[in-house]
Amino acid sequence: xxxxxxxxxxxxxxxxxxxxxxxxxxxxxxxxxxxxxxxxxxxxxxxxxxxxxxxxxxxxxxxxxxxxxxxxxxxxxxxxxxxxxxxxxxxxxxxxxxxxxxxxxxxxxxxxxxx
Amino acid sequence: xxxxxxxxxxxxxxxxxxxxxxxxxxxxxxxxxxxxxxxxxxxxxxxxxxxxxxxxxxxxxxxxxxxxxxxxxxxxxxxxxxxxxxxxxxxxxxxxxxxxxxxxxxxxxxxxxx
Numbered sequence: 001x002x003x004x005x006x007x008x009x010x011x012x013x014x015x016x017x018x019x020x021x022x023x024x025x026x027x028x029x030x031x032x033x034x035x036x037x038x039x040x041x042x043x044x045x046x047x048x049x050x051x052x053x054x055x056x057x058x059x060x061x062x063x064x065x066x067x068x069x070x071x072x073x074x075x076x077x078x079x080x081x082x083x084x085x086x087x088x089x090x091x092x093x094x095x096x097x098x099x100x101x102x103x104x105x106x107x108x109x110x111x112x113x114x115x
Numbered sequence: 116x117x118x119x120x121x122x123x124x125x126x127x128x129x130x131x132x133x134x135x136x137x138x139x140x141x142x143x144x145x146x147x148x149x150x151x152x153x154x155x156x157x158x159x160x161x162x163x164x165x166x167x168x169x170x171x172x173x174x175x176x177x178x179x180x181x182x183x184x185x186x187x188x189x190x191x192x193x194x195x196x197x198x199x200x201x202x203x204x205x206x207x208x209x210x211x212x213x214x215x216x217x218x219x220x221x222x223x224x225x226x227x228x229x
Contacts, residue, residue: 043220
């Protein structure tokens, strides 16, 4: 079985500051890891995903995440926050050999960017 | 290419009423999903479908029904609305069923049951 932990529900940063959103996972099989973003009043869209190739994954809008097996983590970062990054971010995990219907989402993290 | 579309965007229901949430995708994806999103709880899978005529339960199916008569459409039915079904409902689709596949989401339907 898989699970995801996103500690806290809200993070606030200043424009231009580093964005760091934490995600820790639990999986009994090799995991696939995803970050989805939800802008206000919209559906979720994929930011990036880890599928067992490179451990450092680059996504859209300058975001990246690093898979660290030893720490069971897949934290999302962006060097310099922009006002347009204000959204809710969901980490999700699925397991090798499972189906797409087994995707498990974290509770989400709302990012506020202050001018 | 509209992707995944959902109607209505917002609906208020009285307890005991029924309604159908519509979902259509134009990407020719065989796999489709219904999720509900509650504040601070992430997304929970209600039902999914692997193709026309084939559906299966997800994590939270009670109080809902689905059908899949075409590849494009995957409606979600609420028969006897209850306040616990107040939520935001998202439909999604994917081109394959592999665990590493990306899911494509619609804009959501916000439902309030009073």
